Amino acid sequence: MSIRGLQQAEIGFLYEGIPLNDSINYTPYTQAMVDTDNIQSVTVAQGAPDIGAPVYNDVGGLVTVALRGPQDKRGGSVDFSFGSKSLQREYIRLDTGEIGHSGVKAFASFSTTTNNQWRGSGEFRKYHVDSKIIKKWGTGSSAGLTFSYDNWQQATYRPLTMAQWKQYGNSFNYTKEYWPGNTNWVGLRQYQRRSTALIAPVKLKLSEHVNLDLTPAYMNYSEFYYGGVTIKNNGSYFGNQRIADLNMPYQTNGVTTASSINPVPQKTGFLNTALTWKAGHNTFRAGYIYNYIALEEPIYYAPVNYSGGIANNYNKYMVTMPNGQQYRTLDMNFKHQMNEIFVDDTLKLLDDKLTLNAGLRYLMITRWNTNLIPGVTKYKVGASYAQPLPQVSISYQLTPHDQIYVDGTTAYRAPASVQVYGEVFSTNSPNPASKQASLKGEYSIGEEIGYRHYGLVNLAVSLFNYNITNNQITSSQYINGIPLPSPIEAGGKTSRGAQAEIGLRPWHHWSPYVSAQYLHATTDNNIASGLDYLPTKGKRAVQSPEFSAAAGISYDDSHIFGNFVFNYVSSQYSTLMNDEKIPGYETANITIGYRMNSIGFAQHPQFQLNVVNIGAKNYLSGFQSISNNAKATRGVYGTTIAGSSPLYLSAGGLAVVASLSTGF
Amino acid sequence: MRKTNGFLAVLLASSVSLPDPADARPIHKKVPAHQPTAASPAVPPKTAAKPQSQHSFSATGTETVEVHVSMRTANGVTNTTPGGGLMGRQTAARSQSTITRDFIAKQSPTSNAIACQHRSAWSVEHRNVHPWLAAG
Numbered sequence: 001m002s003i004r005g006l007q008q009a010e011i012g013f014l015y016e017g018i019p020l021n022d023s024i025n026y027t028p029y030t031q032a033m034v035d036t037d038n039i040q041s042v043t044v045a046q047g048a049p050d051i052g053a054p055v056y057n058d059v060g061g062l063v064t065v066a067l068r069g070p071q072d073k074r075g076g077s078v079d080f081s082f083g084s085k086s087l088q089r090e091y092i093r094l095d096t097g098e099i100g101h102s103g104v105k106a107f108a109s110f111s112t113t114t115n116n117q118w119r120g121s122g123e124f125r126k127y128h129v130d131s132k133i134i135k136k137w138g139t140g141s142s143a144g145l146t147f148s149y150d151n152w153q154q155a156t157y158r159p160l161t162m163a164q165w166k167q168y169g170n171s172f173n174y175t176k177e178y179w180p181g182n183t184n185w186v187g188l189r190q191y192q193r194r195s196t197a198l199i200a201p202v203k204l205k206l207s208e209h210v211n212l213d214l215t216p217a218y219m220n221y222s223e224f225y226y227g228g229v230t231i232k233n234n235g236s237y238f239g240n241q242r243i244a245d246l247n248m249p250y251q252t253n254g255v256t257t258a259s260s261i262n263p264v265p266q267k268t269g270f271l272n273t274a275l276t277w278k279a280g281h282n283t284f285r286a287g288y289i290y291n292y293i294a295l296e297e298p299i300y301y302a303p304v305n306y307s308g309g310i311a312n313n314y315n316k317y318m319v320t321m322p323n324g325q326q327y328r329t330l331d332m333n334f335k336h337q338m339n340e341i342f343v344d345d346t347l348k349l350l351d352d353k354l355t356l357n358a359g360l361r362y363l364m365i366t367r368w369n370t371n372l373i374p375g376v377t378k379y380k381v382g383a384s385y386a387q388p389l390p391q392v393s394i395s396y397q398l399t400p401h402d403q404i405y406v407d408g409t410t411a412y413r414a415p416a417s418v419q420v421y422g423e424v425f426s427t428n429s430p431n432p433a434s435k436q437a438s439l440k441g442e443y444s445i446g447e448e449i450g451y452r453h454y455g456l457v458n459l460a461v462s463l464f465n466y467n468i469t470n471n472q473i474t475s476s477q478y479i480n481g482i483p484l485p486s487p488i489e490a491g492g493k494t495s496r497g498a499q500a501e502i503g504l505r506p507w508h509h510w511s512p513y514v515s516a517q518y519l520h521a522t523t524d525n526n527i528a529s530g531l532d533y534l535p536t537k538g539k540r541a542v543q544s545p546e547f548s549a550a551a552g553i554s555y556d557d558s559h560i561f562g563n564f565v566f567n568y569v570s571s572q573y574s575t576l577m578n579d580e581k582i583p584g585y586e587t588a589n590i591t592i593g594y595r596m597n598s599i600g601f602a603q604h605p606q607f608q609l610n611v612v613n614i615g616a617k618n619y620l621s622g623f624q625s626i627s628n629n630a631k632a633t634r635g636v637y638g639t640t641i642a643g644s645s646p647l648y649l650s651a652g653g654l655a656v657v658a659s660l661s662t663g664f
Numbered sequence: 665m666r667k668t669n670g671f672l673a674v675l676l677a678s679s680v681s682l683p684d685p686a687d688a689r690p691i692h693k694k695v696p697a698h699q700p701t702a703a704s705p706a707v708p709p710k711t712a713a714k715p716q717s718q719h720s721f722s723a724t725g726t727e728t729v730e731v732h733v734s735m736r737t738a739n740g741v742t743n744t745t746p747g748g749g750l751m752g753r754q755t756a757a758r759s760q761s762t763i764t765r766d767f768i769a770k771q772s773p774t775s776n777a778i779a780c781q782h783r784s785a786w787s788v789e790h791r792n793v794h795p796w797l798a799a800g
Binding site: 035036037039041042043044045046047048068077079081087089091113115355357393394395403405406407409448450452454458460462464499501502503504506511512513552553554556558561562563591593595603605606608610612655657659661662663664 | 770
């Protein structure tokens with residue numbers, strides 16, 4: 001997803017007071033953290049993030065996912081879903097309710113999902129556990145423990161160039177059959193993720209006016225990226241060292257097909273503290289956040305036999321070198337430490353109609369990385385980032401139903417992806433396939449002005465303006481069959497626009513909604529390419545649709561319910577030179593359902609049918625990689641700069657999901 | 665239910681509503697007197713008479729908040745959020761929007777939080793779009 005032309009890896013995601021983005025490449029794996037059935041609400045701050053949010057990538061806004069926590073009454077719910085592409089999903093949730101008069105309540109849920117991939121021949125399966133126990137006491141103190149576990153496995157979708165899309169459309173997929181040398185076999189193109197999170201949010205009401213929030217957390221994100229390669233038995237490279245004979249099994253003409261395995265096991269410790277002190281019309285907040293990440297990331301290879309049997313998916317029976325050492329093309333040890341402090345003051349004046357807020361956040365991040373592959377440019381790479389981030393805002397309540405506000409914010413994102421620190425080698429060259437480049441963090445200054453009206457008709461309008469320096473575009477580069485994130489340094493960027501939404505509170509059971517956004521985002525400078533520069537100054541920024549809109553209508557009379565939502569997104573450039581783009585597209589989804597009265601122990605059983613992409617249109621929906629230029633381009637100094645094709649993600653087909661659920 | 669009331673008051677304060685005769689079904693809930701800013705529709709607004717109690721909902725100031733539970737469901741849908749659940753009440757001094765259970769529960773249970781946000785104009789999807797795999 002992207003917001004206001006900023007990519008999802010530039011958006012902070014918060015859950016139970018901690019970030020749920022991947023610790024280093026910042027991809028938000030929301031589904032791996034919490035099941036949709038357990039989400040109470042999702043809040044998006046499109047521009048100005050909360051100053052106390054403990055994230056270090058929120059240049060593009062902040063998404064806060066709120067858990068539907070333990071309920072007061074004992075009970076639970078079950079949901080069975082079936083759908084197209086052999087979808088099957090089962091979900092069960094149990095709530096203890098308040099146990100005696102102890103103030104303790106808890107819930108736990110489990111879900112399992114399997115389906116075939118919507119294109120190609122791969123499969124998807126997922127197990128997920130959510131649970132939380134909480135004890136409340138006094139008038140505002142509580143201590144909780146949230147546990148989440150997710151086990152996710154899927155085949156990856158094959159990205160395509162514009163030419164491949166035009167020729168093959170959605171039938172350009174990884175193949176179902178294996179034969180020696182076929183690195184595009186779907187069995188070699190897999191992704192696995194196991195996430196475990198333990199979060200202990202504690203809220204202490206220290207006095208009538210002072211509150212202390214403390215959230216220690218431990219997260220273990222264990223990822224495996226799989227790709228397919230062919231490795232030459234004689235003359236492959238271990239870093240810059242030529243290996244005469246790898247002595248591999250299952251050779252065909254001196255080459256063995258192998259599964260390249262890239263585990264990314266991130267272990268993160270976290271402490272988020274905030275003190276809030278209310279005195280009369282003034283609220284003061286101060287906080288301290290600490291975060292430590294450890295990651296040991298290798299890439300190693302498992303031979304594939306003649307019928308497609310992979311020796312092992314983890315770390316056994318790998319290709320080894322004549323000296324007995326495991327054959328690797330990446331061998332990194334990465335550490336990250338963050339210290340952050342913030343102070344923030346809110347003053348309410350004029351009968352609480354006027355709210356003034358100012359705050360300062362100071363981020364300090366240190367990272368180290370070592371790479372054990374022989375021939376790396378630097379064995380050890382480290383960097384420190386320190387950034388003060390001020391924020392101010394003013395809000396005025398014109399009437400109890402009308403509010404205006406203006407804000408000025410700053411935001412920062414530490415460089416994404418460990419490839420900034422470590423080099424990756426390919427099997428067939430003594431030179432690194434990805435060059436280590438020390439990047440600066442991305443920094444933005446933004447302003448917003450907005451107006452809201454609440455009542456039967458609700459309206460929210462805002463104008464925004466951002467100036468971004470050291471803009472980093474997350475792209476990816478395939479090395480040895482594995483898509484590795486590789487940032488593009490795009491210099492300065494200016495982003496301006498307007499957004500508006502209007503929605504009706506349910507009225508005679510109907511509730512319509514319309515939202516629209518205009519966005520004008522441009523690249524501010526020419527981009528270096530080799531020794532020349534591409535004339536990108538003034539070009540439209542990538543991934544920034546000029547116009548997008550949504551319209552929906554919802555009906556719910558407590559028995560019959562349904563909704564319809566239509567989305568339009570205008571075209572988006574995929575190259576900084578604006579010489580390739582994905583066309584605008586439309587999608588629409590429908591929900592229809594019936595909710596019954598309670599029958600015996602079954603509380604409000606219901607049937608729900610979701611139809612997604614009702615037009616069943618096929619379209620390009622996003623970007624696997626971004627290029628500087630797709631076509632050969634004359635640089636500022638007159639040299640010809642060769643183009644490279646961006647890779648796209650596609651969408652399409654109609655999906656139908658039927659769900660039967662009941663509370664008890 | 666003692667604790668639920670406090671929770672509901674906070675949750676439903678997010679929908680400042682005018683009395684609406686069309687809402688035939690709602691179970692109007694009389695919120696106990698210790699909830700300072702909540703007043704049942706039958707009772708005239710009392711907030712003006714309570715000079716010290718106006719900070720309970722920090723950014724809303726002196727508002728009369730009518731609390732009504734318009735629906736009981738097993739999955740948390742209350743049918744109170746404007747825009748079919750896409751436009752939760754905001755008070756912060758920044759551009760912000762909230763999607764509530766009223767919308768989330770009506771999506772396919774295999775969709776995710778990000779997919780739900782795509783139903784607004786400012787959040788553009790960039791993944792292999794599939795209802796149950798939008799975050800992949």
